[in-house]
Amino acid sequence: MITEHNLTPQQIVRELDKYIVGQKEAKRSVSIALRNRWRRLNSREEIREEIVPNNILLIGPTGVGKTEIARRLAKLAMAPFLKVEASKFTEVGYVGRDVESMIRDLTDIAVNMVKQEMQDRVKEKAADAVENRILDILIPPVKKPSGVGFSSDKTDFDPTKASDNELNERTRERFREKLKNGELEDRQIEIEVKNKKTPMMQVFGPGGMEEMGMNLQDMLGNVGKSNKSKKKLPISEAREMLLEEEAEKLIDHDSAVQEALERVQKQGIVFIDEIDKIAEPSTGAGKSGPDVSRQGVQRDLLPIVEGSTVNTKHGIVKTDHILFIGSGAFHVSKPSDMIPELQGRFPIRVELNSLTEDDFYKILSEPKNALTKQYEAMLETEGVSISFTDEAIRELAKIAAEVNAQVENIGARRLHTIMSSLFDELLFAVPDDISSGEITIDPTYVNKQLDSLVKDKDLSHYIL
Incomplete structure (x- = not known):
């Protein structure tokens, strides 16, 4: 029987496939990394502490599924999980959040998680x-x-x-x-x-x-x-x-905190998004941009990823066995622009592919949370039943691919803007003008709603 705690790599990939289209290499890497947590915890005691996690760097343009992989992995892991944006941190000495705060936040999440589990048991x-x-x-x-009792025997009761x-x-x-x-x-x-x-x-x-x-x-x-x-x-x-x-x-709050600290240290996962934003792009000698603390953030991040102790309000946390997953588009900078020490701490590099027209078609039709299914569910609450023809979904996928190619490639996020424009008129009309009935979304309807936007490049640049 599959449980969240002992999923095999292939089972993890199958679970991710339910929500994320393509990106097989990225799914393989995170599934192996997740299973390796279980393998380390079940290895021989004398070697257990020596097994360090292989941190992962996900590289790819925006909207291809990097963050979605992290979100779904969090649900599968049943472990303390935190997603942070690297651009929110500043070098020590500047006003802002220091990198150690991510471990403090992760510990808070773990404490709440363990307390909730304990509460469920009682x-x-x-x-x-x-x-x-x-x-x-x-x-x-x-x-x-005091000293007076009473009998509650129903047979002798006299009101x-x-x-x-x-x-x-x-x-x-x-x-x-x-x-x-x-x-x-x-x-x-x-x-x-x-x-x-x-x-x-x-x-x-x-x-x-x-x-x-x-x-x-x-x-x-x-x-x-x-x-x-x-x-x-x-x-x-x-x-x-x-x-x-x-x-x-x-519940025993002290034992909950101790269990949470242990869970963070043994099973914690930190997903660092936008890690490319703290890399210094190599654009010539003497380059010094306005973000002078970028390299400082990397140097502050290094001991956390490498393994150090962090003081939290719940106790000391060792970061040696926390799994770190970095993610970035790396449009301006490259992974090699990060300081060498930090590069070495993300040994597994996975490049995610840009999405094709066929990928968009699958994204709109296959996942459990597909946008088409979301709009069907929303309009169902108003008593209106909508259905998509296969040709309509293919037309939407084609438009998304075309606009991404002509305007700016924002990946699957383009589908959100296209679907919003497609249903703008219908969502405004329901329930005042349309209170019930069945509506079929076909290519004719799609082209009627979106044709002018797609043809007008200036308009599509701002709207789509």
């Missing part, structure tokens, strides 16, 4: 506690006099002689049954819940100042204001809020 116990809390609101319990405790208990039991049968879901109750919002506070600066900002937020977030507030909600909504609160009480 949901049953939490549900019982929530039921009692709701009953306490509906039928407040009567305090028993005229029953104590307040007995009546209260029997009323609670009746309401408990109603709760279980879903008879009270719409009833309004007032509950006290923890406030989740805390004032945002972040300090940017060198040497861990950003981390200090997060600690200050933890310490001062609730100063001067109550940590709880009262809300009036239907029982169905109140149950969800209380369930989360009760589940959180039942």
